[in-house]
Amino acid sequence: MEIERKFLISGFPEGLPLLGEAVLEQGYLCTDPVVRIRSKEQDGRTTYRLCFKGEGRLVRQETELDLTAEQFAELQNLLRAPMVRKDFRVYALPGGERLECSLVDGAFFYAEVEFPTVEAARAFTPPAFLGREVTEEAGFSMSDYWKTRRFPSHD
Numbered sequence: 001m002e003i004e005r006k007f008l009i010s011g012f013p014e015g016l017p018l019l020g021e022a023v024l025e026q027g028y029l030c031t032d033p034v035v036r037i038r039s040k041e042q043d044g045r046t047t048y049r050l051c052f053k054g055e056g057r058l059v060r061q062e063t064e065l066d067l068t069a070e071q072f073a074e075l076q077n078l079l080r081a082p083m084v085r086k087d088f089r090v091y092a093l094p095g096g097e098r099l100e101c102s103l104v105d106g107a108f109f110y111a112e113v114e115f116p117t118v119e120a121a122r123a124f125t126p127p128a129f130l131g132r133e134v135t136e137e138a139g140f141s142m143s144d145y146w147k148t149r150r151f152p153s154h155d
Helices: 069-076 118-123 142-148
Strands: 002-009 018-031 034-042 045-053 062-067 084-092 098-104 108-114
Touching: 002 118, 018 142, 034 069, 034 142, 045 069, 062 069, 084 142
Parallel strands: none
Antiparallel strands: 002 108, 018 034, 018 084, 034 045, 045 062, 084 098, 098 108
8 A cells, every 4th residue: 555645846855864866767558547667776776666556646555566677678668658767866854754756857856755554644744845735636646747748837
């Protein structure tokens, strides 16, 4: 189960402890339901995953499976649009949460905070720098972006 809140941000945050960074590339075999492939390059190593996501915004089922490089390449050949590139960084928030921030295709930034329970997600008070929350708004999923190559306005 994935429980997360999503925010639009103006850039990578400053002054927070950086826990890790990676370059992700992902593409969608299907967007309803979501079936995604993703490569993750981190610390000189690349891993590959197949992900299935159910319906929902704050809460949804998520199942991930490891892929070999060969399996990833075979599935990548089935994509109908180019992969999305995410420059990805993870930061520690003062309350102990992990803040996952992405620069998508060099065009816009967004952030996600994952939670162990719905109650914890609802109790979270976001720092002001996180900006507009878009968790429950249609059109702000990466699968929506992949289909249109545009996110709705930041305003």
